[in-house]
Amino acid sequence: MVSPRARLVGDGVENPANALALAEAARMFAVPCVFRDSRGLAGHVPDLSTVDTEALLGGADPVVAVDNAPGAESVYRAGTVHGGASIVVGNERRGIRPDVLRAAAKTVHIPMPGRGVNTLNVATAAAVALYYLLDADGRRRPRAPRPESHRPALLLAAPRDHVEAGSTLRSAAAFGWQSVTLDDREKVWFGTPRPVRNEARAAARSHRNPLRVVPAGDAWSPPPGGRVVVCGPDVDGPPLHRTELTGPGTTLVIPDGDGWEPVPGAEFARVTTPGNVGRYRLLTGIVLAEAARQLGARTGGVPRPPRRGLSFGSGVDLTVPPDADLVQPWELTLY
Ligand SMILES: C[S@@+](CC[C@H](N)C(=O)[O-])C[C@H]1O[C@@H](n2cnc3c(N)ncnc32)[C@H](O)[C@@H]1O
Incomplete structure (x- = not known):
C-alpha cells in the first residue's frame, strides 16, 4: 500500500542508476517516487513517473527540500512531515534548483561531519531523509560533547556489489x-578495478583525508572486551534509533544479506521501514546517519587536543595495517 503522507521527488536527477536507486528508497518507505525531469532522464529510464513544475510547486501540499543549502536545518531536528508533502532531492552535481528552494516550506540537511567528502549519494540522502522525516520516533538523545571518543568502529560485512560498497564508503567518510x-x-572491492579518472588524479594528491579501508581477513573478531552491534532489517532486536550505537569499544557490523555469521555475544539493532529494505547503500546510509546522530555534534569551534593515553578510536587509528587501501575523497564522490 502506498502511503499518501508524502512522495519522493527527484529534481533534475540525471544518472539512470541513481533514479532506480531513488525509486527503491521510496519503496522502502512505501511512498511514491516521481521526477521533475529537466535532464532527459525519461530517455534512459522506461516508465518514468514525472511531475511538472506547476504540479510540484503550485499546489497546496508542502515541499520539503533536502539539500545542504545555506540555512538548512538538521534533518534530525526537523520533525515529521504531514499532509502529502513532496520531499525533494536534487541533481548529482548541482543539487536542487533554486525555484524549489524558494518555494520549500523547509529545507533540511543531513549533517556531514566528515573532512573531505561533504555530500551523500542522492539515493542514500533520500533514504536517510525519509527515515527521519517520516518516523524514527522515540530516538535516543545525542551524546556530545567529545563525540569522537565514542565513535564506533565499523565493519562492512560481505557487500555483494562494487557500487553499493563504494557508495557506502562514501557515506562513511561523509559521516x-x-x-x-x-x-x-x-571480492567486490580489493583487487578489483575502480573507476579512475586521469583528470582527478592531480586533485587526489592534494587531499589530506583519505578513507582507510582495511580488509577484515578470514577470521575477523572484535577487539577483546568489545561490544558488537549487528544492524540490519532481518535481525531480532530493538529499533536502530533506540539502540546505543556508540561508545568506546563498540563495533557496528552491517551485513549485506544473511551470508554473515554473527560473532558470539553480538547485540542486534533492527532497521525497520514500512517496505522492504532495499540495496546496501540505503541500509548503510541509515545506520551510519543514526550512529552519527547519536554521537552528536562537537560543542564549540576549537577541536580539543587528544587526551593522554589511547581511546579505542585513536588505538584503531594508530595501527596502519600494511594491506589497508587508502581511498581518496574525489574517488568516493564517483559513487
Ligand atoms: C551529491 S548531492 C549534490 C551536491 C551539491 N551540489 C554539492 O556539491 O554540495 C545530490 C543531492 O543529494 C542530496 N544530498 C546529498 N548529501 C546531502 C546532505 N548532506 N544533506 C542533504 N541533502 C543531501 C541533495 O538532495 C542533493 O541535491
Whole structure:
C-alpha cells in the first residue's frame, strides 16, 4: 500500500542508476517516487513517473527540500512531515534548483561531519531523509560533547556489489569515519578495478583525508572486551534509533544479506521501514546517519587536543595495517 503522507521527488536527477536507486528508497518507505525531469532522464529510464513544475510547486501540499543549502536545518531536528508533502532531492552535481528552494516550506540537511567528502549519494540522502522525516520516533538523545571518543568502529560485512560498497564508503567518510574494515568475501572491492579518472588524479594528491579501508581477513573478531552491534532489517532486536550505537569499544557490523555469521555475544539493532529494505547503500546510509546522530555534534569551534593515553578510536587509528587501501575523497564522490 502506498502511503499518501508524502512522495519522493527527484529534481533534475540525471544518472539512470541513481533514479532506480531513488525509486527503491521510496519503496522502502512505501511512498511514491516521481521526477521533475529537466535532464532527459525519461530517455534512459522506461516508465518514468514525472511531475511538472506547476504540479510540484503550485499546489497546496508542502515541499520539503533536502539539500545542504545555506540555512538548512538538521534533518534530525526537523520533525515529521504531514499532509502529502513532496520531499525533494536534487541533481548529482548541482543539487536542487533554486525555484524549489524558494518555494520549500523547509529545507533540511543531513549533517556531514566528515573532512573531505561533504555530500551523500542522492539515493542514500533520500533514504536517510525519509527515515527521519517520516518516523524514527522515540530516538535516543545525542551524546556530545567529545563525540569522537565514542565513535564506533565499523565493519562492512560481505557487500555483494562494487557500487553499493563504494557508495557506502562514501557515506562513511561523509559521516566522519576515517577508517572502515571491510569483509570482502564477495571480492567486490580489493583487487578489483575502480573507476579512475586521469583528470582527478592531480586533485587526489592534494587531499589530506583519505578513507582507510582495511580488509577484515578470514577470521575477523572484535577487539577483546568489545561490544558488537549487528544492524540490519532481518535481525531480532530493538529499533536502530533506540539502540546505543556508540561508545568506546563498540563495533557496528552491517551485513549485506544473511551470508554473515554473527560473532558470539553480538547485540542486534533492527532497521525497520514500512517496505522492504532495499540495496546496501540505503541500509548503510541509515545506520551510519543514526550512529552519527547519536554521537552528536562537537560543542564549540576549537577541536580539543587528544587526551593522554589511547581511546579505542585513536588505538584503531594508530595501527596502519600494511594491506589497508587508502581511498581518496574525489574517488568516493564517483559513487
Ligand atoms: C551529491 S548531492 C549534490 C551536491 C551539491 N551540489 C554539492 O556539491 O554540495 C545530490 C543531492 O543529494 C542530496 N544530498 C546529498 N548529501 C546531502 C546532505 N548532506 N544533506 C542533504 N541533502 C543531501 C541533495 O538532495 C542533493 O541535491
